[in-house]
Amino acid sequence: MVSWLLVHVFAGWVFKKCSTWWFLTFLRRSCRYLRFARLLDSVLDVHHALHHGVAMNRQTPKKRSQQPPTYSWMRRLQEHVVPVGLERTLSEAAMRSAFAGLHTMGLIDVDLGRERFPVKVHRDQRYSDNRHSGAVDIYRPQGARPRAAILYIHGGGFRIGSKDSHWPMPWILARHGYVVFAIDYRLAPEHPYPAALEDARAARVWMHERRRELSIEGLPWVVAGESSGANVALALGVAHLQASQERWAQGLCEEYPAPAAIIPTCGYLQVSDPQRFERRRDLPSFVTDKLYEASEAYLRHVDPEAHPLVDPLVVLEEMTPEQRAMPAFFTAVGTADPLLDDTRRLERAAQTLGARTSAHYFKGEFHSFHAFPWRASSRAYWQELLGFLDDVLKRAAASRHPDQRSSSPSRRAGSTSTNSKRSPSELEKATT
The missing domain is CATH 1.10.287 (Helix Hairpins)
Structure with a gap:
């Protein structure tokens, strides 16, 4: 033994x-x-x-x-x-896990703030029968009738993120009187272009056809998004302004009203040319690598010449003024954002087309800074955006009723700004 x-x-x-x-x-x-x-x-x-x-x-x-x-x-x-493929797979898995954690934290925060901020969230409604996507969360202000309907498209490099991970943005908008439709859409590389835009179109058509059931009939609509979501939002908006031969965009310009405003924030607006970032000596190779990854995952054998709305910024730059009224444009970016030039080009293109344009550049801020509402620059961003939407709606109401005049001064088309110089108390009101 x-x-x-x-x-x-x-x-x-x-x-x-x-x-x-x-x-x-x-x-x-x-x-x-x-x-x-x-x-x-x-x-x-x-x-x-x-x-x-x-x-x-x-x-x-x-x-x-x-x-x-x-x-x-x-x-x-x-x-x-x-193996770079293994490295990317592990990196994306980690990022998706992190976003899932943000979603859980967000639900707790929303539940704790429900009594203070009267926003009703209708989760996991269906705008499409597609088994890979089709879910939408509706953020509805309680009490007064909503001022406008906003279709919100989350970012995440076309590969990660969801309506759940990006809950703060639609929540802030709903707290200020807007009904917000935050959608999930199919992600690359499993679902490359045009899957995201097919889903965005389906959500837009669903909103229009169910407008009475959704209690948004007669309301102006707005499309907004950040980063890769800004690309999808701008492409969807542009498809309402100019007829396109691309299958997903057909009929939007002819059959559906254009948005009252398009709001692409810190957008990746020309995806087919990531080589342009190599010419910037100030960008680390890690950053250019991630931009390449997003581009390759989203395009994946897509020919940009046959599918021009892959690059909605280029389409907008090549447009000529038409009889159809242009929507207003709001855009913002941090000056430390590698996508800064895309926003500058967007501002110039919108101004050239005669659109009312409000562009804001926040000194020293990084990518998607507006998603951190405890920062002063983020509060300044939201104050500028809410003021812009307020002005757009007043102008829209005045155009429907010419005898009424807006009591607030309007913004000059093409105006730009850097960090807000308002007092801290004024900035605090933008997000509370």
Whole structure:
């Protein structure tokens, strides 16, 4: 009995030592591989910089003719050492898990604030029978009749996020008298373009056809979104202004009223040309890599020339003034946002078309800063947006009733601003 016990103890000790040795060996070899991959990545950066004069990111150029002579085999070697696909999969899984956590925290916050802020949330309504999407949360202000209906499209690089993770934005709007339809839509890379826009169109048509049932009949409608959602929102808005041959957009311009306002915030508005970010020496390779990933996941073998609304900003820049009235445009971005130039181009394009444009640039702010309402710049953003919507609705009411005059001064078309200079108490009112 004692001998068998000693044998078991000895065997357990040997197993433990072997397991520890195997684990440490694996860890050391993994570290060597990672160090080698990092060194190889640095060599690629230097090689590409010498060849092109720009910083290299983790993605190959789209055209093989743009690749340096020794680029292909070095890239294949690096991807063999540390598979980029595995890295991306784990990264996206982590991000989706984080967004799920934000959703849970958000539900707690909404429940705690329900008595203070009279907003009724109708969760998981259906705007489509598509089993991959079709869910919408309706944020409805209690008491007074809503002032307008807002279709809100969340961001997330076309790949992550949901109506649940981005609950603060529709909630803030609903607290100020707007009924907000926050939708889920199909995400890339499983569902590349035009899946997101097909879902956005379905939500828009559902809102229009069910307007009486949804108690929004006679209300102006607005489309809004941030980041990748700004791209989808702008494309949907542009499809109401100009007839398109793309299947998802057909009939919108002819059969449905245009939005009263389009609100793309910090948008990625030209997805087909991520190479332009390589020309910016101030951007880290990690940032350009993520922009490439979003572009490749969303496009995935889509030809931008055959599907121009992939880049709604380019379509807007190429439009000419038509007889149909242009909606008002509100846009905002932080000056530290890598997508800053897209917002600047959007402002110029909207002004060229004669649209009322309110563009705001927040000094030193990062991407999607407006999603953090405890920050002063975020409160300033929401105050500007709410003031813009108030002005748009007053103008719309005045156009329906010419004998009435708006009591508040209107904004000049094309006005721009940086950080708000209002007092802290005034900023606080924007989000409370």
